[in-house]
Structure formats: structure tokens, C-alpha cells
Amino acid sequence: MPYIPHTPDEVRSMLDTIGAESIEALFDEIPAHLKADKLDKLPEGRPEMEVLAQMGERAARDGQPLCFLGAGAYDHHVPAAVWELATRGEFYTAYTPYQAEASQGTLQTIYEFQTMMSRLTGMEVSNASVYDGASGLAEAVLMALRANRKSKSRRVLVPDAVNPRYRAAVESITSNQGVEQELVPFCTEAGQTLTDSLKPYEGDDYAALVVPQPNFFGSIEEVDALTNWAHEQNMLVIALVNPTALALLTPPGEWGQQGADIVVGEGQPLGCPISSGGPYFGFMCCTRKLVRQMPGRIIAKAEDTEGRTGYTMTLQAREQHIRRSKATSNICTNQGLAMTAATIHMALLGPEGLTNTAAQSHSKLNQLLDKLTAIDGVEKAFTAPGFHEAVIRLPKPAQAVVDALSEQNILAGYPLSQSYHGQDDQLLICATEKRTEDEMDRFANALQEVLQ
């Protein structure tokens, strides 16, 4: 019996203690006609060896193509120690730290994570993570609606240049509470959200403006101007940021005159493999003023009865297990293990490692752009600088190019036609520190062939 330890003698002895004839007798409160039949459609169990062999074959079948695709999931190096440590049984098989004295490992790690994220984003407060960047943005929008006392609106301004998958998740998660996203167009030359595009909304009541950095096209936005504009309009600023980029770019806490109010983003680049989209984690930070509107777990430093330092869950009156229908969110479990990996990842990289990762990624994007735009008919679509992603224009539909390169085991990027109308010839490409000169040449050569 896989993972069940009892011998037949033990089972008999346990039943005797209970005073039951058989295991089946323990189910005698369930109406007999409701009992399941034999579940004939389920396969028979198999030993670990066989299941691993089959899964290994399937994993290999997916081919590990050369990756120039980003669009929200980024192929960075993850130090070997990260998951060796994160999957230690003491982290891997513990649960929510309800018993603080027996959970200091998890609690201290979260406190370290909160500290790192506060420093990276320039914000005072971080929570212990939410599910991912997209659902994190939805939580941030709901939080902004609660927190903005100057606004009565259920509407938020969201640039069209925000990841369309994020906007879709925000719609799914918030629309039942009457939340509306008003789409702010982007400048089709610069590939940025200009303050000029915000003019039509001046004087209207919106709870918040989402400011992406960089935006979905990889373009770096003029975050100071956008932040100041929103604050002048009594809107809160929700910064949606790539954490790697923050090693080079102004942290949201310092944007404009007052800084962003809420910061969210996808934590995957900090130590999570791209692994089919999860588990990743969303990070979420805010100003101290807004901490009581924050969803999710928050850990605080505490003292024990002997005056020693420890860590404990705090402000639990925000949370569903205490506040039930009045909670800030229904979130319970978050992405603890991915957050643990990220904490270890950031400790290993340190200030210099994260900065060099960001700088290498940016530099390689520019190298890649040089190689690709040397091909006839290929050009940069936008004038704004990119961080580690950029949009190129192709002389053929991007989807067809992606399909063709996929046959050569290359993921060429994300065809914008999948999310935007009238941008069929545009391809979003990405480079990280992992991409080598040889790999970029391979991509450029293959692209040239496909375009001929």
C-alpha cells in the first residue's frame, strides 16, 4: 500500500480498539446508495520507477527549446543551492506557521523576504506573497479601491501596455465586485504610455492608475511623470514592476514626488524556473499607511517571554480565518515555497549579482536587436528603450515565423497578434543573462532563413 504503513495485524488491532467489525463499518453513517462503485475508469497504481520513467519520457518530449520568449516568464539562471535548500523537508513539508514557536524557520524566512522586497522596491511594507503577478495585480486593484478615501469610484486606469493576460485575470477576479478597467492607449511610435494619453481622464474619478515598469512591450516608462499625474488627480499609484529590472531602475517608492502607493509584480525571475507557468509567486508591497488594507500574510518581529527575538504572523484581523466575510481577501495559503526559494536566490545573488543579471539581460537584448535588425525587413517597432524585452517588426506575420522557428527548436518570442489588433507583424522578444552569442546567432540565422 503506497505510503500507508499498517500491517494487517495492526489494522485488526485498531479496529478492535474502535470496536468496529471492519474498515467499511466506519462509513456506516454514509447512506449506502451514495457509496461509489469500483472507480473502474481509474488506472491501476504503478511503482515509482514506472511512473518516473513515463514522466521522464514526456518531459524530454517537450524538447527544451532555445528560449527567446518572455512575455511574463523569464529564463534566468537559478543557482543550484536555491532549490536544494528550498526542498529540504523542513521547508517543504511544513505548513502555515500557526504555531510560531515551532515555525521560526518559515517565519524568519518570510521576514527576511519582506525586508529584501522592501529594499528592492523602496517601500516600507511587504507581505509574504500572493499567487502570481496577475492575481497580485487584481488584489492590488481591490486594495486601492478600499484604500483610496478620496475616491468613490469602482474604476481604475490601466494602460493597454500592461500585460494583456494580467488585465484578463484582473477582469475575472474583480468584475464581480463591480470593478471596471479603463484602458489607456499607448503611443504606437514610442511603445510607451504618455501622460498626454491621460489628459482625457483629468478631473474624472478613478481609484488608481496602474504604472507598469517596464511595460508588456519591454519599454521603460516615464514613471515619475505618470506617478505625479495620478497623485494630482487623487488616484493611488499601483506600480507593476519586474523585480530584476529594479536592480537598475528607480524603485517605485521613489517615483515622482511621493512614490508609488502599492507595488506588485511577478516574482518568478527571482529563483523560480519557468516551469509551465508555476508555481511562481506574486510580491506585494505598500506604504506603511496602507498596511491594514494589505491582503495576505504579514510577519512581524516579536519578543518571547525571555526577551529573545522571534517572528510571528501579525495583523491577522485582516485575514479570512479571523475576519471571515469582512476580510481584505479570501487568500489563505500563498506561495510560501516559491517565496522561500526567492529569498535564498536574492541572498546568493546579493546587490552585485542581481545588478549584473539585470545589466547582462539588458545588454544582451541590445546585442540581439543588433543581430536581428541587421536582417532585411526587420526593425525595432518602438523607439523607447527596452529592459530585456523589445518588439520587432517583421516582413511576415509574426505567428507564422514563430511556428516555423518552433520546428527548429527555437522559441522566437510572443506574436502580439495573440493579444493586440493590427499588430500582426510584431514580435515580442526577450534576452536574459543566459543567452550566449552562439545562441543569438542561431536565432538570427534561423530567422533570416525563415524570412527569405
Next chain:
Amino acid sequence: MSTNPLIFEHSRPGRRAAAQIPRAVDDNALADLPAHLRREGKPALPEVSEPEVVRHYTNTSAQNFAIDKQFYPLGSCTMKYNPRGANKAAMMPGFLARHPLAPERHSQGYMECMHELQDFLKEVTGMEDVSLAPMAGAQGEFSGVAMIRKYHEANGDDERSEILIPEAAHGTNPATAVMCGYKVREVPVGKDGDVDLDALKEAVGPQTAGLMMTNPSTCGVFERKIEEIAKTVHDAGGLLYYDGANLNAILGKVRPGDMGFDVIHMNLHKTFATPHGGGGPGAGPVGVSKRLQRYMPTPVVGQRDNGSFYWKDTDELPDSIGHLSAFMGNAGVLLRAYFYAMVLGREGMIRVGEYSTLAANYLSKRLQDVGCDAAYPSRRASHEFLLTFARQAKHNGVTAVDVAKRLLDYNQHAPTVYFPLLVPECFLIEPTETETKEALDRFVDAMENILKEAKDDPDLLHGAPYTQPLTRLDEVQAAKELDLAYKEEGAA
């Protein structure tokens, strides 16, 4: 004073984990980044060596209780053994390297696993279809209630504004209903742990959108009148939501679909043995009846006639409640659950329900024999059961928390305390099917000793634990000071 310094306290200027630092680029490479948008200085992450990081997090992890170290009978959390094979499977390079937006030709292996997992979950729960998209139980709940809402809206049934929830329910249930734009009405639970059917009959009406319930309930008993409850809600035009928190108890024995539930979520981090990871990541797939199929969250894995797999998205499911994450849920967790499903198979599924129920009833009986009070002594335990320390609180001034803290000194993780709220001074105890009889007996021995201590020396319990790195923490003071991030000494 701290027993385990923070990683920041190991930091020394200029120290680094050199093997993890990519080569520097020359400054020209960053020249195109506008100066006014650049960060001043580098982020203040710790400056530590790789050996220090490994030692620090190894020592930090050691301060946790964990299933791999201790009996961990947290009620309604299903802390069973997490197979290492599942981790190995999910961490295969091919799975880790697969980009979520990779084209189909680079996704067939992964999608085949997911398609089989969908089929497996359908069969074991008796539902018409399954979506693996929700990233946690609470997101599964959200999906379920959002589907109920869509269903009523599609029928032009706009007056339904209320979700009914038994008072013993998890806090996520009412919080979810509110996130979906509903009001919550709580339904009382009777003295025997079953929902008060008369009260339910009074509560339902044209305003009822649905009922969310866990069965077996968080009182640790099987809801015997489930068919009448289903009929009552359905007759009023509402739908029935099954919170799968306690699915482990009935896995392979009774299927939610056969009990009349319209929509369910499963917690794969409970029932399918994926790790709890110190608080996630989980996975909360939803199962639906035929009438809710078109509203399922996307994407779902479909299979063509030629055998190939593809993502069914909102183009094929236009009435879907939509996407809940940037991609397609917690893939790595789903792969671990798939491994578990394949190793256990049909017979294994049936054994999960059987042996978790056996363990709970055995433990309940033994604990009552040594003087513990069961909250529902006349009932069979499901895979978990409730004890109450109301008697000890009254006579000895000893609370459930005192007993919980003292258990840590006996190297036993405490059960869930003070939940559900309707039973005073309670423990919700879930031993799971993977614990040996000796492990259960050791817990009984510990509890027997603690009950004796409670009588002889209540202060001993008030001061517990004594054997952990720390004694009890002052949560009130912590919330007042609200120190949420480390500051170096002398820092502003």
C-alpha cells in the same frame, strides 16, 4: 538577542557568492537607459558567501516542525507524507524548462500528463469536467462561486444575492462569497454536528444563489442529510458548492458528484499529497456538473481526434469565468499530484479514504479512553475529529492553546486550535493515513501526560513550550510595534 541571526546580520561589505554573479557589463551597455530613471546605488540585499547562505538556510529550516520530522495532525489541512518521487518528477529538466507559452509541439508531454490528471480527478469526484487552473483552494472556491453567479446571470436570475454557509465553515468560504459580490447568510449547525435542516429550510428562498459546504464537515463528521440539503437548495433554485478541504476522508468511498454537488474544488496540497511548503503553493482544481461546464476557468487541456493535445481557451469556452493567473495555474504542483495519482491508482484512491478514517477513529477512541472529551462522542469520526477542553478550562484554567503549546514539548505538532468557532476550546485533529500506529500511540501518550499536568500543575502548561528555540511570543506588542523589515543598527 536572537537565537538565529538574520541573513542580513551575516552581511559584510564586499563579501559575495562569486560563483552566482554574472560577468559585469561595461557602462556603455547601459547608456541607453535614461539617467533620470536609473536607480541610485545597488539594492541593499545581503552581502554573503555561498557557504554562509547554505548554512544559514539549513539552520533556519531546522527551526521548523515539518511532516518529515514530526507527527503534524493539523485538522482540515491533511498533513500526510509528501512523496519525494513527486518532487523528483516535477523537477525534471524538461518540465522546468517548458515556457508556459511554448507552442503545442513543445507541450505535448506536459499536456498529456495534465489531460490524464483532469480525467483522473473527474472520475474520482464524479464530476462532468475539471479545470486545473485555480492556484489554491481559495481560488478554487472563487472560481466555483463565480461560476454559480454566471449561471444565474445567464438565466436572467438576477435576484439571487445570497450565499448560504454553515457556521462551521472555513473562513475562506464567506470571504470568497463576498469577493464574488454576494452577501453571506450563515446556517446554524445542530448539536450532533449536522447542519440544522429546519434552519436551512427557513433560510433558502428566491434570494439564494447557492450553498457552500464541506462534507465531511469541519466538525469532523459526515453530513448525513446531504441529500435533503441538496434537494432543499436545488428546489429553491440555488446551486450546491463542495469545498474539497476534507475530500481525503471520502476519497474513493463517496463522490461529491453523486451527492448532488454542482461544483467542487479540490485541494491537491491536501488530498493529493503535494507539499504545503510553509504556506503554499497549492493547487485548487475545480470540478463541475454539466450545467456549469461552459463557465469553467480557462485554460483547460483538450484532446483532438488525432490524439494531440491543445489548450482550450476562451475562444472555445466563451462563457468561461476567464483566467485566474497569468498562465495556467501551478503547473509544478499539478505534476506532483499527477505522480501521486499514478502511483496510487484506483485501489490506492480507495485506501486513502479508508485508512485516513481508520486512523482518525482509532485516535479519537484512544484519546477519549485516556480522558479527552470528544465534541461529538456519538458520531463516527471522518478523517478528523474534534476534542474540546472546555472542562479543563473551567476546572484547571487551562486552555486549548496551553495544551497545544505543551504538545510541542512532546515533539508533536499541535492540531488546529479554536476552529471551528462554535465548539469551545477545541482541537481539530487529522492524523492522515500515512502515520504508523506507533506514531498515533505516542500522541495519545503525550496527551495523557498533558491532561495529568493540567490537573497537577496548570502553570506548567501556561508557560509552555520550554523546548523550542523560543518561548511564547508577545503578539500584541508585535502588532503595536509592527516591525516588518530589518533595519541595520544606526540605519534611519
